[in-house]
Amino acid sequence: MAYTVGEVARLAGITKRTLHHYDGIGLLRPSGRSAAGYRLYDHRDLERLQEVLFFRELGFSLDEIEEALTDPGDDRGEALRRQRGLLMRRIEHLQLMIAAIDKALKADKEGTTMADNDMFEVFGDxxxxxxxxxxxxxxxxxxxxxxxxxxxxxxxxxxxxxxxxxxxxxxxxxxxxxxxxxxxxxxxxxxxxxxxxxxxxxxxxxxxxxxxxxxxxxxxxxxxxxxxxxxxxxxxxxxxxxxxxxxxx
Amino acid sequence: MAYTVGEVARLAGITKRTLHHYDGIGLLRPSGRSAAGYRLYDHRDLERLQEVLFFRELGFSLDEIEEALTDPGDDRGEALRRQRGLLMRRIEHLQLMIAAIDKALKADKEGTTMADNDMFEVFGDxxxxxxxxxxxxxxxxxxxxxxxxxxxxxxxxxxxxxxxxxxxxxxxxxxxxxxxxxxxxxxxxxxxxxxxxxxxxxxxxxxxxxxxxxxxxxxxxxxxxxxxxxxxxxxxxxxxxxxxxxxxx
DNA sequence: GCTAGACCATGACGTAACGTAAGGGTCAAG
DNA sequence: CTTGACCCTTACGTTACGTCATGGTCTAGC
Known part of the structure; x- marks a missing residue:
């Protein structure tokens, strides 16, 4: 079955404008158009949207997402496994940030001062x-x-x-x-x-x-x-x- | 001791432009200026920058960050505890995303089809x-x-x-x-x-x-x-x- | 004192990823 | 036919900087 742009937007929790934009830049093109010109998205389109949204959640730019999803050797499983690995690593990074906050809380509670370079260890690429x-x-x-x-x-x-x-x-x-x-x-x-x-x-x-x-x-x-x-x-x-x-x- | 804008930028892994911008919008004003007009940041400024960067990492807009850091009753400990809670919840959300990927991988491996509304359950506010x-x-x-x-x-x-x-x-x-x-x-x-x-x-x-x-x-x-x-x-x-x-x- | 290189300042245009709005066509139920 | 919900394209605006230009400041070496 095919979905119109509003149905996909509601389903995915994003805006129609986003879907227009993704179509416009070629990131996610609907596989069909109705006689009236309505965009029609099929199941494979939804799968691709899911992949796009996972990468977006990880902070990738749309250019980067398009590149990542254009890998010649990659099938859906490959892309999902890669994203899983990235999510795991992101969790680890957030845990390091929590550890950093705990350090800052300890220093705050004890009235001591955190070393300046230590304060920002978890930030930046x-x-x-x-x-x-x-x-x-x-x-x-x-x-x-x-x-x-x-x-x-x-x-x-x-x-x-x-x-x-x-x-x-x-x-x-x-x-x-x-x-x-x-x-x-x-x-x-x-x-x-x-x-x-x-x-x-x-x-x-x-x-x-x-x-x-x-x-x-x-x-x-x-x-x-x-x-x-x-x-x-x-x-x-x-x-x-x-x-x-x-x-x- | 006081840091110039380049020193803070290197320390925190951000750009000078970012610090200019934060000064310009009042989010993080340096506590001092040299006779030559150079921005000078002290330790309390660094603490505030750390708080800003934690909120930024969590995806807050700069307006939201300023509001959050302007709470009358909040001291540093309060702000850090709040951020810790938000980070914990973000980790939980990412774990849900991993579970969703595992579901998608299972479906992909078995050649079955994931339900459309199930595909996007983890996305959107x-x-x-x-x-x-x-x-x-x-x-x-x-x-x-x-x-x-x-x-x-x-x-x-x-x-x-x-x-x-x-x-x-x-x-x-x-x-x-x-x-x-x-x-x-x-x-x-x-x-x-x-x-x-x-x-x-x-x-x-x-x-x-x-x-x-x-x-x-x-x-x-x-x-x-x-x-x-x-x-x-x-x-x-x-x-x-x-x-x-x-x-x- | 002069030079050179690293640093600083402000001002301003550009970019990415949409959000908002306008004007108008389509669809289906009453 | 009317109405309301939906669709289309076009276009300007927003947020958070990135990049660049122009010119002043600081310090070490000659």
Whole structure:
């Protein structure tokens, strides 16, 4: 069945003007028009509207939403999973804000003074320039545009978490190597898989094939080699081997 | 010590333009100016900026933020506690959104279709006109402006929760009365106190004095009397008595 | 003292995402 | 046919800054 613009507006709790606007900019075009020129929205249109509204709730601009919903490889499930991850991270961020308020309340109650830089730790986006070399050595890869698009909205705590996760992964690889675990063993391949998922989740879609290509980069590009070998001697080729083995199983 | 506009901007992760704008509209005026005309912000200014940014994070307009921070009775602790409550509720709302995504993912995976009205349940604000009589009978009171201000941003799930809480409280009063518990007993007064906190939390500051005045309204205004007596015969005077007893202990 | 670079000020136009309103056509029930 | 609810397109306004222009201030180094 098809809905008119007023019906959709009431259903979704938004205004007709919003729907006109989304049609006008091509974000959400009705799949049909009546003989009188009325916009007619079908079920697939509603699904797309739902996706738009989830992203909007997360603070994405309409441009960004359109880009995010235009991913060639993405189906509805992919988009929803991505949004779920973003919502989870947003909750975590809000919990950090509550912790910040509790700190401020404690200081207020005790008549002490909160450190100035501590007061604003939970506000503002991450400034990538401050971590440029760290970002590059850990995550540079073939899908730069997508990576930038995803990360442009990460908050400070999200970046810190990504860095910490990555460092844990790197340390895990180093431990495996030091223990003499073969790079094509289950254990090493599990580490490689966790590494691949980390990139896939935080930066860009990373298939096993792409991951293998990345592993080659780790031994051929000095910046990456230096990063990995900083954890253990000759770790870069070990990681590459684990990644390649993982890609082939 | 005092900070210039660039220092504050860096500290807080916002732009100088934002600080100019906030000064221009009177939302956050620097407490000082150098001989050269430079804005100078002190620690109290930073505290206010923190409060502004918390409200901004919650999606309040700048007008709303200014109003919220201009409450005569509010000190810093009060404002922070209010913001904490709002953040908690926002987290709950986001969790509902995640549940909605999980539903959509399940439907997508099973190839079924989500009901159209179910798709948008988590979006949009509450439309007060749809619950006008319910709102009025339960919560009308002396601080209408403040009540409206607070509730104007409540989401559907928040309203539903407020309604459910209120109904639970009303049922509790009815149970007490039916069991023959005196209106000035500890148990009844506890119920009155919970009622007072409910209003204080959700609608407007409600001191014990104000609560007692409200109790008188419940027996004098037919709309309220009808609401309370709908739960048990002659419940309105019972509730009034419990409230008055609570106010006097 | 002069220079250069980083910082500050005010003023003003532009932008994103709608909100509001105007003028007029469509649909369905009475 | 009338009326009321709905639709269309067009267009100006609003909020919260972003960007830019022009020019003054501060400090370190020469």
């Amino acid at each position: 991450f400034d990538p320039k401050r971590y440029e070399s760290e970002v590059e050595a850990r995550w540079s890869g073939p899908a730069l545009d997508e990576s930038k698009r995803r990360t442009s909205r990460y908050k400070k705590d999200e970046w810190r978490r990504a860095i910490a996760e990555m460092d844990d992964l790197s340390k895990a690889f180093a431990q495996l190597k030091l223990r003499g675990v073969p790079a094509d063993s289950d254990e090493a391949m599990e580490a490689a898989e966790r590494h691949r998922l980390h990139i896939d989740t935080w930066f860009y879609p990373c298939s096993r094939e792409m991951h293998a290509g990345l592993g080659e980069m780790y031994v051929q590009d000095e910046r990456f080699t230096a990063y990995w070998n900083g954890f253990a001697e000759d770790l870069a080729p070990y990681v590459r081997d684990a990644i390649v083995a993982n890609a082939q199983r | 509450f439309d007060p006109k749809r619950y006008e009589s319910e709102v009025e009978a339960r919560w009308s009171g002396p601080a209408l402006d403040e009540s409206k201000r607070r509730t104007s941003r409540y989401k559907k799930d928040e309203w539903r929760r407020a309604i459910a809480e209120m109904d639970d409280l009303s049922k509790a009063f009815a149970q007490l009365k039916l069991r023959g518990v005196p209106a000035d007993s500890d148990e009844a007064m506890e119920a009155a106190e919970r009622h007072r906190l409910h209003i204080d939390t959700w609608f407007y500051p409600c001191s014990r004095e104000m609560h007692a005045g409200l109790g008188e309204m419940y027996v004098q205004d037919e709309r309220f009397t009808a609401y309370w007596n709908g739960f048990a015969e002659d419940l309105a005077p019972y509730v009034r008595d419990a409230i008055v007893a609570n106010a006097q202990r």
